[in-house]
Amino acid sequence: MSLIAKTPKPPYYAVIFTSVRTEGDNGYANMAKEMEVLAAKQGGFLGIESARDEELGITVSYWDSLEAIENWKSNASHKIAQKRGKGEWYQNYHVRITKVERDYFADMGV
Amino acid sequence: MSLIAKTPKPPYYAVIFTSVRTEGDNGYANMAKEMEVLAAKQGGFLGIESARDEELGITVSYWDSLEAIENWKSNASHKIAQKRGKGEWYQNYHVRITKVERDYFADMGV
Numbered sequence: 001m002s003l004i005a006k007t008p009k010p011p012y013y014a015v016i017f018t019s020v021r022t023e024g025d026n027g028y029a030n031m032a033k034e035m036e037v038l039a040a041k042q043g044g045f046l047g048i049e050s051a052r053d054e055e056l057g058i059t060v061s062y063w064d065s066l067e068a069i070e071n072w073k074s075n076a077s078h079k080i081a082q083k084r085g086k087g088e089w090y091q092n093y094h095v096r097i098t099k100v101e102r103d104y105f106a107d108m109g110v
Numbered sequence: 111m112s113l114i115a116k117t118p119k120p121p122y123y124a125v126i127f128t129s130v131r132t133e134g135d136n137g138y139a140n141m142a143k144e145m146e147v148l149a150a151k152q153g154g155f156l157g158i159e160s161a162r163d164e165e166l167g168i169t170v171s172y173w174d175s176l177e178a179i180e181n182w183k184s185n186a187s188h189k190i191a192q193k194r195g196k197g198e199w200y201q202n203y204h205v206r207i208t209k210v211e212r213d214y215f216a217d218m219g220v
Contacts, residue, residue: 003166004128004204014208016124016170018114018159049128051161051168056113058161058168060126092217094114098124098208107202 005047007062010100012046015069017059019085019093021052028089035081042075044068062100069097115157117172120210122156125179127169129195129203131162138199145191152185154178172210179207 021028032050039045039061046062063069072078085093131138142160149155149171156172173179182188195203 004130004202007206010206014126014206016126016210018170020114049166049168051163051166053161053163056159056161058159058170060128060168060170086216086218090216090218092114092215094215095213096117096120096124096210097212098210100126100206100208102207103205105202105204106196106200108196108200 003049004105005049005060005062007046007100007103008064010103012100013063013066013069014098014100015061015063016096016098017061017093018096019057019059019089020055020091021057022089022091026088027084031081031084031089035078038075038077039072042068042072044071066097113159114215115159115170115172117156117210117213118174120213122210123173123176123179124208124210125171125173126206126208127171127203128206129167129169129199130165130201131167132199132201136198137194141191141194141199145188148185148187149182152178152182154181176207 036048039048044064045068046064048059048061050059051057146158149158154174155178156174158169158171160169161167
């Protein structure tokens, strides 16, 4: 699920979630996977991309409207994950709600 | 340079660059670092965040205007890097130009 998302022609919306993890897994990997699966079932979901290295994690989820983002933010299971995130998994994070205005891509076919 | 960027109050702009690398380094790491340093010197640059794992890389750069993004895209040294990127470093990539409308963050101070 974590390759480049096939999104429609803009405009649409992107949520950029950047985070610095605490040490140890503490159930994080399982919950992260679960949340990706759950997000993909929400109305208005368009795709998700995720990368994490030793310093930083970036997850970008794509949505067809601000309403869809709001619904996902207030999803009950997601709220539980958010709470555990603040308490256990993240040292700090930043969430940015953005509108995708233009995009371009290249596939070198290698 | 690759921790969470300290950006101003929205609105501002974010460029989401998602890429799948080819095998081997081929000068990529050096050039990537050079481009981060060079981007930071451009007018309108606000910050940059980057994460890469075995599957995917995501770099998000933040800018105060679409004009600043356009200037960076057409910067001469950056254009050389873009060309090498297409030829050598990336299997495929996707660039999304977005307007950051809202943001929120948390620092758990751990």
